Amino acid sequence: MSQLDQACESFRILMEQQLLRIENMSAEKVDFTTKKTVTIGLVDGDGIGPIIMSQAVKVLEKLLADEIAAGSVVLKRIEGLTIENRLEKNQPVPTDVLEQIKTCDVLLKGPTTTPMGGKMESANVTLRRELDLYANVRPVAIPEEDIDWMFYRENTEGEYVLGSRGVELPGMAVDFKVTTDAGTRRIARAAFDYARQNGKTRVSIVTKANIMKKTDGKFTAICHEVAADYPEISVDDWYIDIMTANLVNPAIRNQFQVMVMPNLYGDIITDEAAQIQGGVGTAGSANIGDRYAMFEAIHGSAPRMIEDGLGDYANPSSILKAEAMLLRHICRSDTAEKLENALVSCKTVVTGDRNGATCAQFAEEIMRLL
Numbered sequence: 001m002s003q004l005d006q007a008c009e010s011f012r013i014l015m016e017q018q019l020l021r022i023e024n025m026s027a028e029k030v031d032f033t034t035k036k037t038v039t040i041g042l043v044d045g046d047g048i049g050p051i052i053m054s055q056a057v058k059v060l061e062k063l064l065a066d067e068i069a070a071g072s073v074v075l076k077r078i079e080g081l082t083i084e085n086r087l088e089k090n091q092p093v094p095t096d097v098l099e100q101i102k103t104c105d106v107l108l109k110g111p112t113t114t115p116m117g118g119k120m121e122s123a124n125v126t127l128r129r130e131l132d133l134y135a136n137v138r139p140v141a142i143p144e145e146d147i148d149w150m151f152y153r154e155n156t157e158g159e160y161v162l163g164s165r166g167v168e169l170p171g172m173a174v175d176f177k178v179t180t181d182a183g184t185r186r187i188a189r190a191a192f193d194y195a196r197q198n199g200k201t202r203v204s205i206v207t208k209a210n211i212m213k214k215t216d217g218k219f220t221a222i223c224h225e226v227a228a229d230y231p232e233i234s235v236d237d238w239y240i241d242i243m244t245a246n247l248v249n250p251a252i253r254n255q256f257q258v259m260v261m262p263n264l265y266g267d268i269i270t271d272e273a274a275q276i277q278g279g280v281g282t283a284g285s286a287n288i289g290d291r292y293a294m295f296e297a298i299h300g301s302a303p304r305m306i307e308d309g310l311g312d313y314a315n316p317s318s319i320l321k322a323e324a325m326l327l328r329h330i331c332r333s334d335t336a337e338k339l340e341n342a343l344v345s346c347k348t349v350v351t352g353d354r355n356g357a358t359c360a361q362f363a364e365e366i367m368r369l370l
């Protein structure tokens, strides 16, 4: 078979697998208001992961002490999602680790390092796909500027679904981007539901539909279809390039409320938004599906902080914000509010270096404020 034929054959297989994925997409939503026992999986990750997670777990144990004692919440430690174990097993998420993760309802996860080069997929991309965590939800707020943004990033499709499965021919490489009707409809619905439930009046769709006509064109069209069911919410379209500029334009940026977008644009623009808020160390994120959900900081494992001996100075506020989102997701809103209020009142400043407080000092202050 010629190389061109081989490439066409692998493309055909990819398309078949994607059609199968669409068939398997629907799942029943878990109702946490009636669930007798909620199991929270705790995964450390790499680099600064174990440092910020150890503080986040202390805070969680304090917040949920009564429920843990009563057995309505179980905290389950899951070992083995480390770069060393993943490389040794040559699996982005080793099978035994994934099995343990699947026994939980929700996960609190530290950042995981993605090996450079090679073929190994990122642990996050694998988890999002395996657990079908289709909505990446990232809030960014700067109250003094009246900024209150909520990003709904599609989390399982776009350039990521086949990110490590592009094809190469001599002198040429091709990657793939996939957008499905069902995948877009569910992220759009999640964004509009959030807007409706939280009194928001505007949802902005962000794509590059002028260039990516098939995939982003579909994304935009389906978001508008879904919007028709939410007549009280206004909807507008933006291209990612100008939206990136809008977020740093003080004249208009506080007018945006909820933004919904395909995977890659969401990945990039939410880091920009987090930086405007005060840095990637300050933003939490939720990866939500119908059956499972995973909560984490938006930043990575910060290997340079570890190399420079600054790991203990990592800012835990990102993972603590994610923890508050987890508590809200499992319908422990009062407990989430306690943590959110403590995060707002906390005067301890972590700068990520020896000029600021340590991760542990920040968490101690939070525990005192709870």
Ligand code: NAD
Pocket: 048, 052, 110, 111, 112, 113, 114, 115, 122, 124, 280, 281, 296, 297, 298, 299, 300, 301, 302, 303, 304, 305, 313, 314, 315, 316, 318, 351, 352
């Ligand atoms: P990074 O987010 O780890 O670091 C970017 C910058 O932010 C660095 O200067 C770092 O020191 C700083 N920083 C990050 N977290 C901080 C914190 N809590 N407190 C203070 N400063 C903090 O990004 P990177 O260096 O591009 O990625 C490192 C590794 O993490 C890569 O292997 C990447 O693939 C992985 N990663 C994982 C996730 C995840 O697991 N969710 C997300 C992003 C990146």
